[in-house]
Amino acid sequence: xxxxxxxxxxxxxKGGLYALIGIGMTLIMGVMGIINLAHGQMMMLAMxxxxxxxxxxxxxxxxxxxxxxxxxxxxxxxxxxxLNPLIKVxxxxxxxxxxxxVGIGMAMTEIVRFVFKSDYKYxxxxxxxxxxxxxxxxxxxxxxxxxxxxxxxxIIMFWFLNRTDLGRSIRATAQDKDAATLMGVNTGxxxxxTMGLGAxxxxxxxxxxxxxxxxxxxxxxxxxxxxxxxxxxxxxxxxVGAIFGGVTLGMAESLGATYLGMQYEDIVGLVIxxxxxxxxxGGFKRLTKV
Amino acid sequence: MLxxxxxxxxxxxxxxxxxxxxxxxxxxxxxLILFLMWVVIGSSWNIFAGYTGQVSFGHAAFFGAGxxxxxxxxxxxxxSAWWGMALGGPAAVLIGLPFGIICFPLRGAYFTLxxxxxxxxxxxxxxxxxxxxxxxxxxxxxxxxxxxxxxYYIALAMVVAILAVINLVVRSKFGYYFVxxxxxxxxxxxxxxxxxxxxNISLGxxxxxxxxxxxxxxxxxxxxDPSVVFSLSDYSIMAILVAIVGGVGxxxxxxxxxxxMVAVNEFFRSGFFGLLGFIGKRTGSPLVSKALDFxxxxxxxxxxxxxxxxILYLPKGVVGDWEKIKRKVLRxxxxx
Numbered sequence: 035x036x037x038x039x040x041x042x043x044x045x046x047x048k049g050g051l052y053a054l055i056g057i058g059m060t061l062i063m064g065v066m067g068i069i070n071l072a073h074g075q076m077m078m079l080a081m082x083x084x085x086x087x088x089x090x091x092x093x094x095x096x097x098x099x100x101x102x103x104x105x106x107x108x109x110x111x112x113x114x115x116x117l118n119p120l121i122k123v124x125x126x127x128x129x130x131x132x133x134x135x136v137g138i139g140m141a142m143t144e145i146v147r148f149v150f151k152s153d154y155k156y157x158x159x160x161x162x163x164x165x166x167x168x169x170x171x172x173x174x175x176x177x178x179x180x181x182x183x184x185x186x187x188x189i190i191m192f193w194f195l196n197r198t199d200l201g202r203s204i205r206a207t208a209q210d211k212d213a214a215t216l217m218g219v220n221t222g223x224x225x226x227x228t229m230g231l232g233a234x235x236x237x238x239x240x241x242x243x244x245x246x247x248x249x250x251x252x253x254x255x256x257x258x259x260x261x262x263x264x265x266x267x268x269x270x271x272x273x274v275g276a277i278f279g280g281v282t283l284g285m286a287e288s289l290g291a292t293y294l295g296m297q298y299e300d301i302v303g304l305v306i307x308x309x310x311x312x313x314x315x316g317g318f319k320r321l322t323k324v
Numbered sequence: 325m326l327x328x329x330x331x332x333x334x335x336x337x338x339x340x341x342x343x344x345x346x347x348x349x350x351x352x353x354x355x356l357i358l359f360l361m362w363v364v365i366g367s368s369w370n371i372f373a374g375y376t377g378q379v380s381f382g383h384a385a386f387f388g389a390g391x392x393x394x395x396x397x398x399x400x401x402x403x404s405a406w407w408g409m410a411l412g413g414p415a416a417v418l419i420g421l422p423f424g425i426i427c428f429p430l431r432g433a434y435f436t437l438x439x440x441x442x443x444x445x446x447x448x449x450x451x452x453x454x455x456x457x458x459x460x461x462x463x464x465x466x467x468x469x470x471x472x473x474x475x476y477y478i479a480l481a482m483v484v485a486i487l488a489v490i491n492l493v494v495r496s497k498f499g500y501y502f503v504x505x506x507x508x509x510x511x512x513x514x515x516x517x518x519x520x521x522x523x524n525i526s527l528g529x530x531x532x533x534x535x536x537x538x539x540x541x542x543x544x545x546x547x548x549d550p551s552v553v554f555s556l557s558d559y560s561i562m563a564i565l566v567a568i569v570g571g572v573g574x575x576x577x578x579x580x581x582x583x584x585m586v587a588v589n590e591f592f593r594s595g596f597f598g599l600l601g602f603i604g605k606r607t608g609s610p611l612v613s614k615a616l617d618f619x620x621x622x623x624x625x626x627x628x629x630x631x632x633x634x635i636l637y638l639p640k641g642v643v644g645d646w647e648k649i650k651r652k653v654l655r656x657x658x659x660x
Binding site for chain 1: 373374377379426427429430432433434436437438440441442444445448449451452506556557561564568572573618621622624625627628629630631632635636639640644
């Protein structure tokens with residue numbers, strides 16, 4: 035039974051971070067209607083920023099204040115100069131924006147590979163492997179901190195989307211772009227800001243993961259996969275759904291890893307993904323209507 | 325049925341048939357075989373995505389299925405992997421059609437993601453089922469021929485087959501059905517086109533040839549493992565690149581695209597065709613060897629940049645935007 039609870043706790047902690055990754059993705063998906071297949075790569079960039087700052091001696095949690103703004107700017111630039119011009123381009127394939135994000139992701143990975151080589155890097159902290167016990171279940175300190183910061187960011191995002199003008203404009207654009215334009219929302223600017231926000235959120239996830247993960251250029255693509263699984267699980271453009279999706283994926287992965295074997299960790303998420311696509315198209319959003 | 329004889333195509337075919345007679349260099353033949361293989365994969369991706377509008381991010385799944393069909397046959401039953409050539413296509417169809425039947429209710433980006441998931445699932449399954457597929461150790465067979473010429477002709481035959489099929493399909497009513505589904509699925513259905521059926525036909529043709537290319541790869545390379553043949557970046561994405569660089573929804577676009585991609589890949593992998601290595605040896609400068617190291621690993625970066633540039637400036641690919649290239653780059657006035 036202890037193993038079961040340990041698994042649940044591990045899944046929950048991981049799920050908190052996944053939720054953070056998923057919220058960024060779902061925002062982008064809701065507003066732009068595209069899948070950002072460079073999402074994990076953005077996270078990888080944030081991890082490397084954390085790594086560099088750590089070499090200088092900055093604590094990973096303080097580097098949140100550097101990584102998030104930098105990724106915000108990168109997201110804004112990508113949207114402004116690479117994705118928005120595509121709206122005017124006439125093409126046969128409607129998915130050319132998605133292909134563009136793939137190209138951007140590839141370029142990011144390779145540029146990082148040039149600068150840092152393919153070696154595994156890690157962020158050294160005094161607490162990286164420290165744990166505490168609560169009722170016989172061990173908690174990894176950095177993961178617990180990461181979980182609570184993730185929850186904090188999620189709450190802030192909620193407040194932002196529901197209570198501020200800008201947040202309401204973002205939601206309006208996600209619901210109906212043309213109507214939002216008619217109501218005087220500058221939708222072009224909103225898409226740029228949304229991309230920046232999505233990038234900043236995933237940057238937070240990357241920085242929070244840095245103390246517990248190895249950092250290498252190819253770490254992006256598995257997380258891109260996780261991000262779109264979470265988004266489909268939760269339902270497009272649904273913040274609540276992304277949280278549910280993130281926690282579900284985290285739980286499913288750690289249950290799969292414990293009871294089926296480590297090598298099944300990734301496949302569990304993918305099978306759930308296909309199941310949701312088939313039997314619950316629209317994801318958890320359909321059940322909760324949020 | 326044909327209005328006029330395809331003269332240009334026949335001349336091109338004759339040239340390609342003749343190449344091994346005066347070009348005995350193995351390196352050059354290897355590049356040509358890769359090029360022909362990519363023509364097959366790119367064209368088959370194109371018929372499904374470019375004509376039918378179903379963008380697949382998972383064609384490596386079918387490529388790998390074909391490769392594994394051939395490899396497993398040799399590995400478990402001792403039959404020559406050449407029998408796998410006959411089996412590779414059907415094996416890919418066997419995976420493709422159920423996937424299609426299940427996932428075709430999904431549209432647009434959802435379908436794209438489902439195909440990506442299929443690719444990843446097959447990769448994990450091939451890794452986990454060690455007893456059956458050899459897991460990460462992969463499958464190794466002895467190539468049947470030492471010379472590259474037989475492979476060259478087989479690949480050429482496959483290219484002729486797929487180009488002929490595409491030409492036939494595009495001009496038949498199937499082609500029009502495919503395009504109508506791409507342009508507007510609801511309108512097509514309201515006109516009585518069974519979109520699921522025709523998407524499945526398109527998928528069937530597409531994955532059959534991709535699977536064949538996979539089994540050719542198995543025979544030619546003699547070694548496969550899950551991370552090679554189910555590779556997302558090396559096959560799924562590369563298939564898309566080949567098609568979009570050349571021109572999506574054009575018959576010969578992927579052929580041009582395959583040529584460009586293989587040439588670019590080799591250009592960088594070999595350090596500008598050995599030029600940098602040559603300079604480095606002559607001058608002995610450490611700067612050049614550093615540049616060589618940089619350039620030989622640059623091909624993926626170049627692909628990424630190529631995608632960005634092509635999508636931004638040549639959305640219809642080299643073939644589709646040929647008029648635009650002529651006007652802007654070559655400064656040729658359009659003939660009225």
